[in-house]
Amino acid sequence: MLEVSSFSTLFPQYREKYLQECWPIVKGALKEYGIACELNLVEGCMTVSTTRKTRDPYIIVKARDLIKLLSRSVPAPQAVKILNDEMQCDIIKIGNLVRNKERFVKRRQHLVGPNSSTLKGNTVASMGSFKGLKQVRKVVEECILNKMHPVYNIKVNCLNLHPLLTTGYNIFPFILIPRKNVKQKKVKTKEKTPYTPFPPPQQPSKIDLQLENKQRNGKKSKRNKQKKQLKAKGNEMRHLFLLRNLRKIKVHIMMTIMMWLR
Numbered sequence: 001m002l003e004v005s006s007f008s009t010l011f012p013q014y015r016e017k018y019l020q021e022c023w024p025i026v027k028g029a030l031k032e033y034g035i036a037c038e039l040n041l042v043e044g045c046m047t048v049s050t051t052r053k054t055r056d057p058y059i060i061v062k063a064r065d066l067i068k069l070l071s072r073s074v075p076a077p078q079a080v081k082i083l084n085d086e087m088q089c090d091i092i093k094i095g096n097l098v099r100n101k102e103r104f105v106k107r108r109q110h111l112v113g114p115n116s117s118t119l120k121g122n123t124v125a126s127m128g129s130f131k132g133l134k135q136v137r138k139v140v141e142e143c144i145l146n147k148m149h150p151v152y153n154i155k156v157n158c159l160n161l162h163p164l165l166t167t168g169y170n171i172f173p174f175i176l177i178p179r180k181n182v183k184q185k186k187v188k189t190k191e192k193t194p195y196t197p198f199p200p201p202q203q204p205s206k207i208d209l210q211l212e213n214k215q216r217n218g219k220k221s222k223r224n225k226q227k228k229q230l231k232a233k234g235n236e237m238r239h240l241f242l243l244r245n246l247r248k249i250k251v252h253i254m255m256t257i258m259m260w261l262r
Helices: 013-031 059-071 076-083 101-108 130-144 150-161 163-167 206-213 215-261
Strands: 006-010 035-040 045-050 088-093 123-128
Touching: 006 059, 013 035, 013 059, 013 076, 035 059, 045 059, 059 076, 059 088, 059 123, 076 123, 088 130, 101 130, 123 130, 130 150
Parallel strands: none
Antiparallel strands: 006 045, 035 045, 088 123
């Protein structure tokens, strides 16, 4: 190489200890391609540059992607694979897709990384082929924008890759979504009746039914009899009360007359 090309990137403080431990692995992998690397713990940055032994001009771009992946919490054994020609990487920015922070955090939890760990930053690092990176970007953006859950998106991609799933063969049992134990409402189906242009006959009212069964007249006659009996008893009681009062009045009058005669 006639000229020296170099790239540097910063890394967070919590990655300092891990980078110190795995830096020999990174340095050995880059040495094979003639790339020099430096870890500066004072400034908190990683630097890669070409040397006279560098033969591939595009390898410096691969080295730049390597230090970017290391700064975004990608394990070193996985990040070193980016040096292969068939492997590419994509860093998806998701921090500006949703304004509400609470919604952003809840939707970000659907994205699960290695060892079932959820994301903590504002970017998603992915590795793979160009076609796979395109699908990953679509899944991540639709998840954060709340357009489609990642599980459904992965299931659709698997159905497109393996058409045997549509015939009943369960190749990916882990993709099936468990259903909640919710009681489904039974739909009542009405029996179909033959069509007639005439309206249905009018149903009899309650009064008509009572007249037919002679219940209404029977109830009225009973009520009238009870009223008459109560009136008769009341009259008898009044008559007895008057008779008693008259006897008392007669006795009182007789006593007063006898007193005057004396």
